[in-house]
Amino acid sequence: MDFDMTKPVPETQPWSEKFWEGAKEGKLLIQVCKDCKSKIFYPRKFCPECWSGNLGWIEATGKAKIFTFSTAYDMVEPKFTDELPYTIAYVDLDEGIRMMTRIVDCKPEDISIDMEVEVVFQERGGYFLPYFRPAGKK
């Protein structure tokens, strides 16, 4: 069987490119609305709260807590099987943003909900995906 084994990279939009440029420099950027002061994730063309186009960016601390997680052992796309087992999580950033990520640099059995984590970037096809690892881990 002919499976496409290409690892996927983020399918970006013009207004999200800044996020990925920041990630390349090791910065986790959050889009903000300069008019209504909303923090926006994921990045949009216009503020989803007030429809303002007056948008900017702030750098997040990179600190977060795990809201939930699931560790995959099987039945993922063939292009990801070489990475098994891996843990997908929703993390809540200190800035009030929730994002999907992977938890790395620890054993799956050591991962728990509410665990404190920090961002660490991993390269894939020229993009630097924000992953998270246990806080304070070197």
Add this chain to the structure above:
Amino acid sequence: MSKGKIAIIGIGEVPTRNMPERTHWDIIYDTCMEAVRDSGLNKNDIEGAISVTPQAQPKIAAELSFGKLPEELGLKGCKDAVSVNAGGASTSNAIRLAEQWITSGIAKAVLVHHVTVHSTIPIPDLINFFARAGVDLQWEYPYGTTYNIIMGLMANRYIKETGCKPEEMASVVTALRSWAAKDPNSFFYGKEVPSVEKVLASALLNTPLHKRESNVLGDGGSAMVIVSAEDAKKMKRPAAYKLGDSVRYFSGTCVMRDFYKVTEGFIVTAKEAMAQAGITKEDVSLWNCYLAYPLAHPLIAELLEVAPQGMGGKYFLEGRMSFGGDIPWSSIGDAPGRGHTGSGVSAATYVETARQLMGKAGERQVRNCKYVYQNAGGGSGFNNIATIWGKEI
């Protein structure tokens, strides 16, 4: 809003199986002709045809959306044909469109149907389709997520908040399969019902989801004929009357889905649909829930106040939602029991709702079935649609 305007008066269905020799059009002929015959109408009485769009099957989806169905079946009185696509919420919207056609005078009788043939789709295409559909391609897909993982994320949070035990979660599969084992249209008809121990002994796919808590893809199809409530009453035939309809949108992207907004949405839609129907939860004879995966069932049982908070899993483990239990629940066994036919599981669930209210469910017939709660949702759970159906108006 919707009380008593339409009724399902005819149903048709083929068994869910992997049968590559059974083509899309084989299934369409068999299900649609059975539904029209069951309604007591002539094929030329059908004035509108609505297809639930098959997912990952572009050829048949194009044929149906470009109007081939009435011509193929010789529906000489048909005034219009269309396809509807909202993932697992497609059938709910097809029924709403049928209601609009009927109440506005466009059509007196509308045929709604679904067909899916997974077994002829190349496996790499099938895997790729279900890996990407309903998953954000920028913010989720690159991390290697899947539908199974999305369900795992939800289930792990639920377990954390409620203390639901693995055996309670696993018992949902036992309950759903107990219904499926009695359903001739199920993939698992006549098959052994797996015990809780057997479910938990199956391979762990992703925490906390075991292989037997996932879905088997299958081919299948179903159809229904819908007329005005007034016409259904005049025909003096068994019918399922639509009495209530409520919906809330959550989010298209999984990670944007606020868990508390979702739980609130399930509660509110049930209450609104029941209020429209003029009933309370005590009046519901069958909770026909379509959730696609077993892990969400305990939570939904609690949100619908069928089980007290934190007791959803315990109720399943006690067998209360199983075939023969005191709380009739998902009587085709939802997708884990029926076999997953893409958007077709919700179509099959509506057909089952009608079948139960018409008194045609055979061994699975719920005694004195008078009112049915049925929900549906699309994509990876972007919305929840709650409907109430009744035996009489």
